Amino acid sequence: MIQLIQRLHRGIPASVIAAHGTVSLEIGLDLSSSFLSGFINSSSTLFRLVHLQTLNLADNYFNESQIPSAIGLLSRLTYLNLSFSIFAGQNPLEISSLTKLTFLDLSRNSTELLKPGLTSLVQNVTGLKELYLSGVNMSSTVTHNLANFSSLTSLFLQSCELQGEFPPGIFKLPNLQFLSVQNNPDLNVYLPEFHMRSPLKKLELGSTNFSGELPNSIGNLYSLNELDISGCTFSGSILSASIGNLAQLLYLSLSGSNFFGELPNSMGQLKSLNRLEMSRCNFSGPIPSWFGQIPSSFGNFTQLQNLRLSFNLLHGPIHESISQLVNLQVIYLDGNNLTVELDVFLTLKNLTTLELSVVLKPQQQPYPKAPAYMDMEHEYTNSRHP
Known part of the structure; x- marks a missing residue:
């Protein structure tokens, strides 16, 4: 149902009105997720609503029709959201005449x-x-x-x-907090030196044509929550220890990048991580001592839910203290040369997926009630059921 929303700030004390001299009127139309379908043409009565300040038509089905050029008539718009609505064809130049826009979302259609x-x-x-x-x-x-x-x-x-x-x-x-240009393989990206006042919280550069090094100043992005540099090719391929400065990091993906060498000990300082993806790199050496050790530095990884280290050059034992990471749900360690005692995983009650390519210690045989899917050299498979 079409609903025109008008919000008039009522009940404002007379003293406030006297101070500001006006009462604010905001006119908006929100038809998002309204199961609308069909076409919108430039003669639609929608474009007579010239006082509209916000228009949201997201998540509908407009049958691959073109966004009407009459959108330019809504010159007072500050907010326009046409995402996920099955529009197609060229986006009209008339959008550029909406000079008051502060928010524009045309994403996830078939437009150009x-x-x-x-x-x-x-x-x-x-x-x-x-x-x-x-x-x-x-x-x-x-x-x-x-x-x-x-x-x-x-x-x-x-x-x-x-x-x-x-x-x-x-x-x-100076105000940029969220930047994502991932999945543009012909886009050449070079990271500058970052200063300590950067407000960036999300940086997604995965699957771009990255060139240059990952600068040490990446550690200056103290507000960063998400960093995705997967599928990139770095000329300096040892992971900077400064990455351990990113104490607010929740998600880190380096998968498919050409890093090599041992994982830096500074990563043990990433207290807030809940997802760590570093598969198909060339990291070598043993599983770092800071994995799972309580109360040492990697005891801070108790928030970790998803761990992916598949197909690196890691070797040696998986330390039993990984069992202390009680929030783990997904573990991928296959494609390495690791040894393990399987009972270290039995205390992980939230575990749903476990993939290993391991050498079982001689005194052990696979447990018949392992808590998750396992893909090992012994080709033992077991699924946990509720």
Whole structure:
């Protein structure tokens, strides 16, 4: 059902009205997830609502129709969300006339920004705070103009077929907290030196054409919660010890990158990690002593739920203290040369998936009631049932 939402701030004390001289009126239309289907054409009565400030049509089914050019008539819009609504074709240039926009989401449709492209779309909406264009086919470079969008807090450009060099100035935007350009294999990314005041909380660069080194200054991103640099090729392939400075990190993915050598001991300082993915690298040496040891540094990994270290060059025993990591749900250690006593996993009551390629210690045989799926050299498989 179409519902026009008008919010009038009522009941404001007379003293407040006297101080500010006005009562704010905000007009918005929220039709997200309303099971709408069909087409919207430029003659629709929707585009007569010229006082609209927010419009949300996300998560509907518009049958691969094109976003109408009449969207440009809604010149007072500050918020426009057309994501996940099965639009297709070229995004209209008229969106660029919505100069008051602070939020724009066109992601996850089958649309494109070819002629005109990204540069034309954003050239007039310089007050944007949040821009979501993931899944929009651009087949172009990223405009350097975005490095001047000082209000930008979120920029999502995943899977856009981007090319050329990613403007390094974007990393240094003073308010940018969330940046994702993953799954653009022809996008050349080079990380600058990061300063300690960076507000970045999420940085996703996975599966881009990364060049250069992972700088030591990555450790200056003290606010970072998520870091994904999987599938990248680094010229300096020893993981910087400064990564241990990222105390707020919840998610770290290095899988498929060309790091080698031993895992740095500083990683034991990552107290908040709940997901750690480092499969298909070339890390070598024993499983680090800080895994699972309580109360030493890796005792801080008690929040860890998902651990993936498959297909590295790790060797030696899996320390029994891993059993102290009681929140573990998924463990992938296959493709290494490890030894284990299986009973170390039996206390992990939340474990649902366990994959190992291990050498069982001679005195042991596989346990018939192991708590998770196991894929081992002995080809023993058991699934836990409730």
